[in-house]
Amino acid sequence: MTTTSEVKRLYVKGKKRKVLVILSALIVLLITIVISISLGSGSPRFMEAARVILSKIFPFLEINPGDTNTQNIILQFRLPRIVLAIIAGAGLAVSGASMQGVLRNPLVSPFILGISAAAGFGAALVIVLGIGVFGPYTGYIKVASAFIFSMLAMLMVYSIARLRGITSETVILAGVAVGYLFSAMLSIIQSIASQYAATEIVFWLLGSLTKVTWEAVLIILPLVLVAITLMIRHSWDMNVMGLGEETATSLGVNSRRVLIVCITLGTLATASIISFTGIIGFIGLVSPHIARMIIGSDHRFLLPFSIVLGAILLLCSDTLARLVLMHSELPVGIVTSLIGVPFFIYLLLSRRRLFWH
Amino acid sequence: MKLVINGLSFSYNSITALKDVELELGFDEVLSIVGPNGSGKSTLLKCIDRILKPSQGAVLIDGRDVANIGLGELAKIIGYVPQSSTSTFPFTVFDMVLMGRKPYIRWIVSERDKEIVAEILKFLGISKLAARHFNELSGGEQQKVIVARALAQQPQILLLDEPTSNLDIKHQLEVLGIIKGLTRSRHLSVIMAMHDLNLASRFSDRMLLLKRGCVFAVGTPESVLTEENLESVYGVKSHVTNSVLDIPQVTPIEPIAPGVEDSEESK
Numbered sequence: 001m002t003t004t005s006e007v008k009r010l011y012v013k014g015k016k017r018k019v020l021v022i023l024s025a026l027i028v029l030l031i032t033i034v035i036s037i038s039l040g041s042g043s044p045r046f047m048e049a050a051r052v053i054l055s056k057i058f059p060f061l062e063i064n065p066g067d068t069n070t071q072n073i074i075l076q077f078r079l080p081r082i083v084l085a086i087i088a089g090a091g092l093a094v095s096g097a098s099m100q101g102v103l104r105n106p107l108v109s110p111f112i113l114g115i116s117a118a119a120g121f122g123a124a125l126v127i128v129l130g131i132g133v134f135g136p137y138t139g140y141i142k143v144a145s146a147f148i149f150s151m152l153a154m155l156m157v158y159s160i161a162r163l164r165g166i167t168s169e170t171v172i173l174a175g176v177a178v179g180y181l182f183s184a185m186l187s188i189i190q191s192i193a194s195q196y197a198a199t200e201i202v203f204w205l206l207g208s209l210t211k212v213t214w215e216a217v218l219i220i221l222p223l224v225l226v227a228i229t230l231m232i233r234h235s236w237d238m239n240v241m242g243l244g245e246e247t248a249t250s251l252g253v254n255s256r257r258v259l260i261v262c263i264t265l266g267t268l269a270t271a272s273i274i275s276f277t278g279i280i281g282f283i284g285l286v287s288p289h290i291a292r293m294i295i296g297s298d299h300r301f302l303l304p305f306s307i308v309l310g311a312i313l314l315l316c317s318d319t320l321a322r323l324v325l326m327h328s329e330l331p332v333g334i335v336t337s338l339i340g341v342p343f344f345i346y347l348l349l350s351r352r353r354l355f356w357h
Numbered sequence: 358m359k360l361v362i363n364g365l366s367f368s369y370n371s372i373t374a375l376k377d378v379e380l381e382l383g384f385d386e387v388l389s390i391v392g393p394n395g396s397g398k399s400t401l402l403k404c405i406d407r408i409l410k411p412s413q414g415a416v417l418i419d420g421r422d423v424a425n426i427g428l429g430e431l432a433k434i435i436g437y438v439p440q441s442s443t444s445t446f447p448f449t450v451f452d453m454v455l456m457g458r459k460p461y462i463r464w465i466v467s468e469r470d471k472e473i474v475a476e477i478l479k480f481l482g483i484s485k486l487a488a489r490h491f492n493e494l495s496g497g498e499q500q501k502v503i504v505a506r507a508l509a510q511q512p513q514i515l516l517l518d519e520p521t522s523n524l525d526i527k528h529q530l531e532v533l534g535i536i537k538g539l540t541r542s543r544h545l546s547v548i549m550a551m552h553d554l555n556l557a558s559r560f561s562d563r564m565l566l567l568k569r570g571c572v573f574a575v576g577t578p579e580s581v582l583t584e585e586n587l588e589s590v591y592g593v594k595s596h597v598t599n600s601v602l603d604i605p606q607v608t609p610i611e612p613i614a615p616g617v618e619d620s621e622e623s624k
Contacts, residue, residue: 004475007487011451011471014488104445233464239452240459242445249408250439251510252432252460297446300464356445 091224093310095266097288110284114179122149150271206331207280235299365414389557392567398550432460436507457509497528517549
């Protein structure tokens with residue numbers, strides 16, 4: 001006969017293992033950061049990079065930061081890009097994980113409200129009108145436009161879903177419909193755009209972290225942090241919502257409120273990210289699944305683990321994206337799929353247990 | 358806790374599911390709701406637990422309308438065991454029962470929460486299942502886990518929606534025996550929707566017979582389970598005898614030909 005203390009011990013042991021998995025992933029992330037800093041064109045090596053960074057963080061130590069060219073490469077190009085890859089990966093993954101959770105649907109990605117097509121449409125519009133209309137501010141206006149159209153898509157989805165009551169089904173279906181609408185409008189723009197503009201649109205849609213600045217980091221970071229904090233606070237609610245709306249209600253969880261909070265936060269964070277980077281699709285859909293297969297479905301552990309995993313995946317992919325071609329770069333969205341898909345399929349086939357019912 | 362239902366009505370869109378239901382639940386009492394399919398048994402349970410909002414009337418707990426009690430607070434008073442339970446995500450039995458502590462947990466699981474869960478598992482004799490995955494259990498085991506989860510809420514009132522519909526006879530007796538025992542040992546009041554009249558008669562102090570959303574009869578099993586009542590509510594000719602356990606036992610014989618009244622059977 002299993003005793004009460006034995007049962008508790010088993011439970012605690014299981015949770016400790018999960019914390020350990022998350023800590024290990026954090027260490028992997030740190031290693032990835034170190035490797036990523038030391039690799040790339042213009043090639044300041046790791047020690048040089050470390051010196052530049054340390055001299056900035058601890059100016060009183062009077063470390064020699066090296067020549068200005070090296071400093072520039074590290075501080076203005078490589079570092080913001082690495083930081084953004086981490087934030088974007090984390091933000092997309094946590095949004096994906098919690099949206100899949102509250103909508104109880106494994107096919108849900110952070111773009112479920114149709115915002116990828118909407119952001120694409122917003123960006124394409126500005127690319128086509130271009131320098132002629134917006135002058136030197138085109139870059140900023142493109143970002144703003146992508147974000148504004150994402151928000152527009154979200155509002156449209158909510159207004160449509162509200163007519164039948166906001167539930168998992170209405171939100172998903174309205175999201176698909178709005179997505180198709182913007183996708184059609186995006187196609188119209190692409191078909192009438194000049195060849196130059198059309199190419200630029202395609203590149204935007206593939207996603208890239210190339211033109212990253214500290215400004216982008218400063219805008220995205222707070223949104224992603226707020227989303228992460230609030231979503232993790234709702235971990236228990238997400239667990240309970242997996243039991244169905246009636247049971248959730250009987251356990252004191254207002255499913256509709258949690259659903260709206262999590263989806264709105266996820267969409268805000270995602271929209272802010274992709275407005276700067278273009279559509280980086282794969283991370284938000286698949287890192288939550290990879291995380292779920294490794295650590296299980298308890299959102300208290302799943303969300304933090306998805307965050308770290310998303311950051312690792314995007315940082316690895318972006319580092320590869322800048323390295324594999326000699327004189328140009330691969331769009332990061334392509335690389336994420338190329339390295340993520342085999343890993344995902346491996347996990348899918350090697351797990352005995354269904355991870356989604 | 359005293360539960361009173363006052364003139365409660367409910368309709369799905371324009372279809373009336375419950376009409377003017379009145380009920381008072383005694384302390385430590387097991388009350389069964391019986392009635393044909395679509396007579397409003399589940400709907401009544403859901404109205405009590407605020408899962409559905411009555412269109413008229415109210416459910417009062419110690420004089421307070423449940424509509425004015427927060428969901429979180431209500432979850433500490435009423436435990437609900439739904440008709441069927443699935444989990445989209447795989448959880449272990451321990452985790453599943455721990456979710457019954459949701460109304461008490463902010464984020465951190467306390468030692469006390471774990472203690473309570475472990476004790477309930479032991480009480481229901483399912484400690485050895487603690488680390489198993491819920492979705493991989495048999496129907497009977499799953500039902501016990503869900504009852505355990507509702508008990509982890511430490512409720513004063515327990516609602517069960519057809520708790521025995523998927524169970525074999527041994528599990529039926531076990532689950533209902535546990536529930537009956539709880540009313541005595543933990544001062545729980547129980548309302549359960551039941552299909553099996555003989556099980557209901559055996560394990561209930563009182564029965565409520567619903568016909569198309571209206572209370573047709575309420576009282577002891579002996580007073581509710583009469584041949585006349587069953588004929589007019591279910592449209593079934595039956596034979597009611599006194600069983601070896603000294604409780605009414607229903608033997609259904611045949612459906613009577615549909616009369617004028619029954620041709621408009623709801624749903």
